Amino acid sequence: MTLIVTLFLIGLVCLCFEVITPGGILGAIGGIFMLIGCVLVWSTYGATAGLTAIVAVLILAGILVYIEIFVLPKTRIGRGIFNNSAITGASQPPPASxxxxxxxxxxxxxxxxxxxxxxxxxxxxxxxxxxxxxxxxxxxxxxxxxxxxxxxxxx
The missing domain is CATH 2.40.50.140 (Nucleic acid-binding proteins)
Known part of the structure; x- marks a missing residue:
C-alpha cells in the first residue's frame, strides 16, 4: 500500500512541477506513475478498488489542474511565476504607410x-x-x- 501511495504522490508532484517547467515531460512522467499506481491497485485489491483509484486519480488531477490554472495565477507566488504581460512591439516596423x-x-x-x-x-x-x-x-x-x-x- 505504501508503494501505491508513493506512486500517486510522485505523480501528483510531477504534475505540480509541470506548471513551472512546461514541456510535457514531467506531466507524462506523473501520468505514468499514477497509471502504474492504478494498475497495482487493480491487480492487488481487485476491480472495484482499481476503478475507485482511477476515479480518485482523475478527480485529484482535475482539482490540481483547476488550482494551477485558476487559483495559482491570482496568488503572490503565481504572479511571480506566470507572465501576464503582452508583447506589443514588432520585430520591424513597416517601411512606410x-x-x-x-x-x-x-x-x-x-x-x-x-x-x-x-x-x-x-x-x-x-x-x-x-x-x-x-x-x-x-x-x-x-x-x-x-x-x-x-x-x-x-x-
Missing part, C-alpha cells in the same frame, strides 16, 4: 530581378518588381505595399 508611397515615382538603386532596392524621397526601400527584370536607374511606380517591401512596376 501605404497612402504615402502608392502611386509615387521611384528610381531603381539596384537591378530588380525580381527584388532589389529603390530610392523614394531620398529613402532606400526594398522592392519587388511586378514587371519582371528591371535595370538599375529605371523609373518605377509604386503599385502597392507588401508587408516589408514595395511592389513596383515600370513607368
Amino acid at each position: 501605404e497612402k504615402d508611397v502608392v502611386g509615387r515615382e521611384c528610381v531603381a538603386l539596384t537591378t530588380l530581378a525580381p527584388t532589389g532596392y529603390v530610392l523614394l524621397d531620398g529613402k532606400r526601400y526594398e522592392a519587388r518588381s511586378l514587371s519582371g527584370y528591371i535595370e538599375k536607374d529605371a523609373l518605377l511606380i509604386v503599385s502597392s505595399l507588401d508587408t516589408f517591401t514595395l511592389q513596383v512596376t515600370k513607368k
Whole structure:
C-alpha cells in the first residue's frame, strides 16, 4: 500500500512541477506513475478498488489542474511565476504607410530581378518588381505595399 501511495504522490508532484517547467515531460512522467499506481491497485485489491483509484486519480488531477490554472495565477507566488504581460512591439516596423508611397515615382538603386532596392524621397526601400527584370536607374511606380517591401512596376 505504501508503494501505491508513493506512486500517486510522485505523480501528483510531477504534475505540480509541470506548471513551472512546461514541456510535457514531467506531466507524462506523473501520468505514468499514477497509471502504474492504478494498475497495482487493480491487480492487488481487485476491480472495484482499481476503478475507485482511477476515479480518485482523475478527480485529484482535475482539482490540481483547476488550482494551477485558476487559483495559482491570482496568488503572490503565481504572479511571480506566470507572465501576464503582452508583447506589443514588432520585430520591424513597416517601411512606410501605404497612402504615402502608392502611386509615387521611384528610381531603381539596384537591378530588380525580381527584388532589389529603390530610392523614394531620398529613402532606400526594398522592392519587388511586378514587371519582371528591371535595370538599375529605371523609373518605377509604386503599385502597392507588401508587408516589408514595395511592389513596383515600370513607368
